[in-house]
Amino acid sequence: MSDISQQLIEQVQQAAATNTPINIQGRGSKSFMGRSASGTPLSVAEHSGIVSYQPVELVLTARAGTSLQEINAALAEHQQMLPCESPVFAAGLSSSTTATESSFAGASLAGTLACNQSGPARPWQGSIRDLVLGVRLINGKAEHMRFGGQVMKNVAGYDVSRLQAGAMGTLGLITEISLKVLPKPPATATLTLACSADDAVKQMNTLAAQAKPLTGACWLDDRLYLRLSGSTQAVDGTLKQWPGERLEHDQEFWQQLTEQQLSYFSGEQPLWRFSVKPNADPIAIDGPWLLDWGGAQRWLRGEYAPEQLETLAAQAGGQVAKYRGGDRHSDVFHSQPVPLQLIHQRLKQAMDPQGLFNPGRLYSWL
Amino acid sequence: MNAVERPDKQQLAAMFRDFVDPQFVISDAETQKPYECDGLSMYCEMPLLVVLPETVEQIQQVMRVCHQYSISVVARGAGTGLCAGAMPDPEGVVLSLAKLNRIIDIDPVARTAKLQPGVRNLAVSEAAAEFGLYYGPDPSSQIACTLGGNVAENSGGVHCLKYGLTVHNLLKLELVTVAGDIISIGSEGLDSNGFDLMALLTGSEGLLGIVTEITVKLLPRPEQAQVIMAGFDCVEKAAAAVAGIIAEGIIPAGLEMMDHHAIVAAEAFAKAGYPIDAEALLLCELDGCSEEVDAYIPKVEQLFQHFGATSTQISHNEAERERLWKGRKSAFPAVGRISPDYYCMDGTIPRGQLAYVLTEMAKMSEHYGLRVANVFHAGDGNLHPLILFDANVAGEFEKTEEFGGKILKLCVEVGGCITGEHGVGMEKIRQMKVQFNEQELIQFMAIKEAFDPTHSLNPGKGIPTLKRCQEYRSLGADGIQPEQPA
Numbered sequence: 110m111s112d113i114s115q116q117l118i119e120q121v122q123q124a125a126a127t128n129t130p131i132n133i134q135g136r137g138s139k140s141f142m143g144r145s146a147s148g149t150p151l152s153v154a155e156h157s158g159i160v161s162y163q164p165v166e167l168v169l170t171a172r173a174g175t176s177l178q179e180i181n182a183a184l185a186e187h188q189q190m191l192p193c194e195s196p197v198f199a200a201g202l203s204s205s206t207t208a209t210e211s212s213f214a215g216a217s218l219a220g221t222l223a224c225n226q227s228g229p230a231r232p233w234q235g236s237i238r239d240l241v242l243g244v245r246l247i248n249g250k251a252e253h254m255r256f257g258g259q260v261m262k263n264v265a266g267y268d269v270s271r272l273q274a275g276a277m278g279t280l281g282l283i284t285e286i287s288l289k290v291l292p293k294p295p296a297t298a299t300l301t302l303a304c305s306a307d308d309a310v311k312q313m314n315t316l317a318a319q320a321k322p323l324t325g326a327c328w329l330d331d332r333l334y335l336r337l338s339g340s341t342q343a344v345d346g347t348l349k350q351w352p353g354e355r356l357e358h359d360q361e362f363w364q365q366l367t368e369q370q371l372s373y374f375s376g377e378q379p380l381w382r383f384s385v386k387p388n389a390d391p392i393a394i395d396g397p398w399l400l401d402w403g404g405a406q407r408w409l410r411g412e413y414a415p416e417q418l419e420t421l422a423a424q425a426g427g428q429v430a431k432y433r434g435g436d437r438h439s440d441v442f443h444s445q446p447v448p449l450q451l452i453h454q455r456l457k458q459a460m461d462p463q464g465l466f467n468p469g470r471l472y473s474w475l
Numbered sequence: 476m477n478a479v480e481r482p483d484k485q486q487l488a489a490m491f492r493d494f495v496d497p498q499f500v501i502s503d504a505e506t507q508k509p510y511e512c513d514g515l516s517m518y519c520e521m522p523l524l525v526v527l528p529e530t531v532e533q534i535q536q537v538m539r540v541c542h543q544y545s546i547s548v549v550a551r552g553a554g555t556g557l558c559a560g561a562m563p564d565p566e567g568v569v570l571s572l573a574k575l576n577r578i579i580d581i582d583p584v585a586r587t588a589k590l591q592p593g594v595r596n597l598a599v600s601e602a603a604a605e606f607g608l609y610y611g612p613d614p615s616s617q618i619a620c621t622l623g624g625n626v627a628e629n630s631g632g633v634h635c636l637k638y639g640l641t642v643h644n645l646l647k648l649e650l651v652t653v654a655g656d657i658i659s660i661g662s663e664g665l666d667s668n669g670f671d672l673m674a675l676l677t678g679s680e681g682l683l684g685i686v687t688e689i690t691v692k693l694l695p696r697p698e699q700a701q702v703i704m705a706g707f708d709c710v711e712k713a714a715a716a717v718a719g720i721i722a723e724g725i726i727p728a729g730l731e732m733m734d735h736h737a738i739v740a741a742e743a744f745a746k747a748g749y750p751i752d753a754e755a756l757l758l759c760e761l762d763g764c765s766e767e768v769d770a771y772i773p774k775v776e777q778l779f780q781h782f783g784a785t786s787t788q789i790s791h792n793e794a795e796r797e798r799l800w801k802g803r804k805s806a807f808p809a810v811g812r813i814s815p816d817y818y819c820m821d822g823t824i825p826r827g828q829l830a831y832v833l834t835e836m837a838k839m840s841e842h843y844g845l846r847v848a849n850v851f852h853a854g855d856g857n858l859h860p861l862i863l864f865d866a867n868v869a870g871e872f873e874k875t876e877e878f879g880g881k882i883l884k885l886c887v888e889v890g891g892c893i894t895g896e897h898g899v900g901m902e903k904i905r906q907m908k909v910q911f912n913e914q915e916l917i918q919f920m921a922i923k924e925a926f927d928p929t930h931s932l933n934p935g936k937g938i939p940t941l942k943r944c945q946e947y948r949s950l951g952a953d954g955i956q957p958e959q960p961a
Contacts, residue, residue, distance in 0.1 A: 165718045166825050166856075188724060225666060232665060238674065239643050252914045260823040261855035262640065262895035264629045264678045265903070265910050266919050266938065271642070271674030275666070292724035314584050318607065320695040321764050339767055346766035384664035388584040405665045427664030442668040448658045453670055455925035460918070471669070 110158040112172065114245075114253060114284050120151055121282060121465070122251040130468045133278040135220030136176060138198035142224050143277045143470045145437045153219060156284060159183055161259075168242065168259050170287040173219035180218060184290055192291045193237045194228030195221045196368050219283040225275035228367040229325040229336070232317070232387070232402045238274030240288045246273070246281035249461030259287045272456075277471040280460045294322070294338040296345070299362065300353030301334050306391045306398060309333045312352075313403040314388045321347045325363055326403040329373060336363060366401065373399050373408070379435035381418060383407040386426030393421065408432075419443055440473050450474060481544045484523055487568075491526050494536050499527035499574070510569050513554045513561040514616070517818075517872060518901055522549070522563030527571045531651065531687045534570070538685065539655035541568055547934045548653075550681040552593065552624030555616040557819060558900030560627065560680050560936055567934070570685065572623050578602050579688070586693045587646060587663065592623025592686050596630075599691065608693040611638035614896070615804060622689050629678030631896040633729040633803070634760075636854030638694065640896075642677040649688035650676065653927045663690065675922070680898050681933040683926040697762035700728065701772050701791075702799045705784040706753030710734060713755035714829045716782035717853045720759065723778060725771055727854060729760040731803050734833070736848035737810065737861070738802075744809030747802030750786045757784075757853065758803055760796075806850045807861065814846070814863035818875045822886030823857045823895035835885055836860060843878045845871075857895035858886070884909050899937045907939050917941060 124131050130148035137154075140146070157174035164187040171180055177197045184190050199215035216226070222244075227236040243257025246269075257263055257270035273283055304312065309328035316335065317323055322343045325336030335353060337344045348355065356362065365371045374380065383392065387404035399408040405427075409418075415431065422429035428443035435441075445453065453475055457464065469475065482490065484502060491500040501507050502524050512519035523546070528534045541548050547567030554561055563569050576593035583606035588599055596617040600609040613632035614620055620630070626648065629641045638644070647661040660672045667673070676683055707713040713732055720727065733741065733749075733756045742749040749756055757779070761771050772789060779787050790796035802809075810817050824832050833849065840847045846863040860882055864875040883893040883906045893899070893906040907916065919938045923930070930940075 163825070163827065165721050166827060167721060168825070225671075227666075235639070235643060236666065238671060239639065248918060252918070254912075254915045254918060256915065258823075258890070258892050260825060260857075260891050260895070261636065262631055262823045262852070262857045263892040264896060264898050265892050265894050265907065266899075266915070267922050268629075268642065268674045268678055269918070269922070272671050274671045274674070275668065276670055280670070291726065292721075295724065314586075318583070318586055318695050320697045320762075322767070339763070340770055342770040343764045343767035346764060384662065384666045384668075386585050386587075386663035388582070389663075402665060425664075427662045428668050430668055445669055446658075448652075448656055449660075449669065449672075452658070452672065452925065456670060456675075456922065459921035459925045 111155060112158070113156045117151070117153065117156060117282060117284060118247055118251050118253055121247050121249075124149070124465050125249065125251055125463055128463060129465070131465050133282055133467055135174060135217035136215065138216040139220055139224050139226070141433050144441055144473065146467065146470055148468060151282070153282065153284070154217065160285060164189055167290050168287060169290050170259060170285060171218050172285050173217060173283045175218045176213035177216045177218060177221060178213040185293070188293045189290045190293045191240065191288065192230060192234035193240055194230045194234070194367055195226045195237050196228060198368065218286055222274055222283065222286060223276060223278045229327060229363055229401055232405055233324050234291070236274070238271050240290070241270045241274065241286060242289055243287040244270040244273055244283055245285040246283045248281045249463055249465050253284065257287065261289060278467040279457060279471045279475060281466060294340070296341040297336065297338040297360065298344050298348055299325075299334055299336045299356040299359035300348065300351055301332055301356045302353035303331055304333050305331065306400065309400060310388060310391060310404045316351065317387070317403045321351070327366060328400040329371070334362065373397065373410070376410070377434060378410040379412060379431055380433040381409040381413065381429055382432040383409065383422050383425065383429045384427045385422060389425035389427070392425055415440070442472060445472070479544055481546065487540070487546070488524055490540055491524070491537060495526055495528055495533050499529070501525040501527075510551065510554070510563060510571070513551070513556040513559060515557050515559045515900070515902055518559035518562045520563045520565055522565065522569045523567055525569040525571060527574050529574045531575070531657070534651050534685055534687055535655040535657065537568070537570060538651055538653065541931065542654050545929055545931065547931045548685070549933050550623070550627070550685050552621035552627070553595070553619045555620040556624060556628060556898065556900065557821070558894070558898040558902040560898050560900030560933070562901050564934055572621065575687065581606065581693070583608065585663065586695070587690055588693055589688065589690045590622050592621060592626070592689060594622050596620050596622060596625055603693050604696070607696050609696050610691055611644050611694050612641050615807070622691070623686050626677055626686050626689060627679065627681050628896065628898045631852070631855070631857065633731055633852060636730060637726050637728045642674055644692050645673055645677060645689065646692060647690035648673060648676060648686055650684040651687050652684050653929070653931050657687070661690070678898070680900060680937040682923055682937050683932065697728070699765045699768040700760060700762035700796065701768055701789060702758055702760045702796050703772065703775050703779065704749070704788045704799050705757045705759070705779040706750035706786040707755045707757070707783060708753065708785050710755045710833055711830045712783040713757050714826070716757060716779055716784065717826060719778050719782050720775060723774070725761070725775065727759045728762040729758065730854035731758045732756065732851040732853040733803065733806060734849040736846060737806050737850050740809040740813045740848060741802035741806045744812060745802040745805045747798050748788065749802050753785060758799060803850070810848050810861045810863065815865040815867065816863070818862045818864060818879055819897075820860045820862065820879050820882050821857070821894045821897040822883050822891055823855070824886050824889050824891035826853065826856045828889040828891070832858065832885060832889060836882060839878055839881055843874055845875060845878055852895070856891065880906060901936050904936065904939050913941070
């Protein structure tokens with residue numbers, strides 16, 4: 110719970126002076142993501158703590174290493190939440206941490222943004238990227254800068270804050286993030302029904318086109334799960350109108366889905382994440398599949414050639430990444446056409462001219 | 476580009492006329508006149524040429540020619556912008572996207588629309604209506620403003636607390652680069668791999684590329700929408716009521732505040748039934764499924780009364796809802812009727828600072844002898860002070876600009892920013908250094924150069940160059956030294 114930004118600036122200065130690449134580490138919960146890390150580890154876990162939180166402004170500012178658990182707990186005291194439902198991955202921490210005297214484990218705020226991690230509510234409540242209002246970060250010249258702010262509308266300058274989403278720390282060392290938060294809905298309920306993947310895609314898209322309090326739509330093992338959250342009246346009213354039976358202990362199901370603790374996610378088989386058009390036909394591979402985000406995010410397990418999956422993802426209007434497992438030395442994120450590679454490289458050059466931050470973590474050519 | 480001799484105006488026009496319909500290459504002063512400014516008409520300039528391509532291929536060709544001869548390009552939509560972001564460069568070309576106004580496709584199942592950049596904002600919702608869908612961001616200029624302009628400015632509107640800004644409602648962009656190449660950003664899925672270039676391009680004010688195709692998300696039209704209007708005898712009570720609604724866990728679809736000057740002007744203009752004796756007025760719209768709206772409307776009315784509302788009124792049908800909104804939506808032109816001219820500011824502040832900011836502004840108003848009417852997107856903290864002035868009085872616009880600069884500085888001091896939704900453009904370029912330090916401005920410039928190394932796209936806007944930045948710094952700490960635009 111301390112501000113070590115000066116120490117972090119000095120570490121980046123040192124790295125720049127010696128031209129030594131840095132492997133930025135948060136709280137270690139997502140070290141499985143991206144390509145294999147290289148460079149000297151630099152931990153931001155100790156740079157933690159909530160800097161300001163005013164429930165009535167719906168804005169929270171916290172240091173990079175603050176755990177999501179701590180943030181979620183602070184928000185819950187005021188019946189608020191991070192609407193993007195990012196995974197906490199608390200179970201993944203056990204071995205790696207020397208960092209935390211804090212009782213909180215799992216994902217850090219900055220790691221969550223750098224990896225752009227959002228949970229089942231993402232299509233309806235936005236992603237972590239959508240919630241970002243501002244960041245402070247140290248660029249490759251060891252300059253500590255502030256972009257965006259703590260207000261909901263701000264169009265001065267380029268949106269360097271949201272640019273950090275999914276950049277895997279390659280554009281700078283994030284030190285602080287301001288986020289929009291929202292009230293927790295008073296009521297939640299889940300409907301479930303048996304159906305095929307094909308029917309599930311149709312149902313999820315049909316229902317999402319209605320102005321109902323849908324906040325989760327997932328299909329697994331021939332069952333569709335529909336979560337409703339909102340006012341008691343809205344949830345009760347929709348329960349009466351929509352198909353399916355009420356699922357008991359539903360919060361456990363959605364939490365396990367968010368935290369990737371369902372049995373679907375266990376085992377060593379590579380886990381692929383497709384981000385596609387929500388109404389795309391089921392992708393022509395046997396699976397096993399898990400459809401989430403109303404059809405817009407689809408998980409696949411198994412050994413496949415990335416090129417084959419990229420072709421299928423593109424046909425479905427989107428992209429695919431090797432999320433976990435398998436070969437992490439080759440590229441794991443959906444390939445970029447040459448003109449976009451050039452823009453990535455130029456932007457990297459603009460923010461990190463010596464290529465210090467997380468070289469190769471996002472792409473082999475970056 | 477190495478030394479290639481620049482063509483003169485007529486030579487360049489002739490080059491464009493090789494591939495663009497000759498009538499859409501405008502080189503005479505009279506026909507160029509409408510392009511000399513955007514919605515901020517105090518800033519105007521005649522361009523070298525105006526060109527209105529009809530296809531993406533023509534845009535590419537225009538960009539290639541301009542790139543070859545290092546000629547600057549200012550992209551333009553409907554020209555409704557309020558920051559002189561589309562003000563021409565006298566040495567450059569205005570590239571109007573008005574001819575690319577086709578709705579390419581609406582996918583009612585995926586709930587998306589694929590659009591050309593010249594499509595009007597409201598036209599998207601009108602076209603989606605038959606599927607029970609609409610497009611979320613609804614800037615006040617939505618009848619006229621285009622999607623391309625919305626992307627350039629990251630436009631908001633009165634519903635963005637609940638439904639987000641343009642950046643939250645985009646899926647995919649097609650872009651022509653400064654060199655004339657086409658790139659595609661984003662996908663039809665929600666998240667894309669690599670850098671979030673969508674975020675970088677949204678709100679980039681035409682400084683990074685020319686957007687030629689836009690895929691947006693569409694939302695289901697709410698089953699029900701109702702407005703509650705409440706009058707208060709002081710601004711503090713209205714501000715407390717706003718906080719009270721949020722504390723209750725209710726996120727309204729729209730939550731707007733007007734001060735006394737704005738109420739009186741709007742009521743005289745729109746006959747919306749506003750209480751003209753009130754010091755502050757709140758308009759709160761709730762939408763969604765019927766059960767929820769039915770439950771929350773009486774709750775919000777009770778809250779308003781609890782916080783000291785002197786009057787409340789609820790819309791019971793669409794006509795009443797539209798009437799209550801009409802005053803707010805016509806507030807700017809209404810203010811235009813009580814003053815020869817007005818200057819619209821666009822700061823954002825933390826909501827809790829509203830009363831302090833309004834008090835400080837009242838002091839400044841007295842100091843400058845200029846009245847201010849305030850319209851406030853209370854839900855998201857975006858404040859639009861309208862400074863009333865008379866451009867025919869010598870020196871009054873300069874005084875107004877100085878006053879405006881001080882308001883923006885105040886917004887930054889209380890933790891806000893210099894522009895919530897109108898953009899920086901040419902107008903607020905001096906205030907950029909109030910919000911950002913030199914390192915940050917240099918960082919912005921480096922990002923700009925990653926896309927546009929020759930500074931050919933919308934030069935002089937959005938991001939001050941270091942040289943100018945130093946000049947402003949030497950002018951004094953405010954960055955508001957009056958400087959008559961050319």
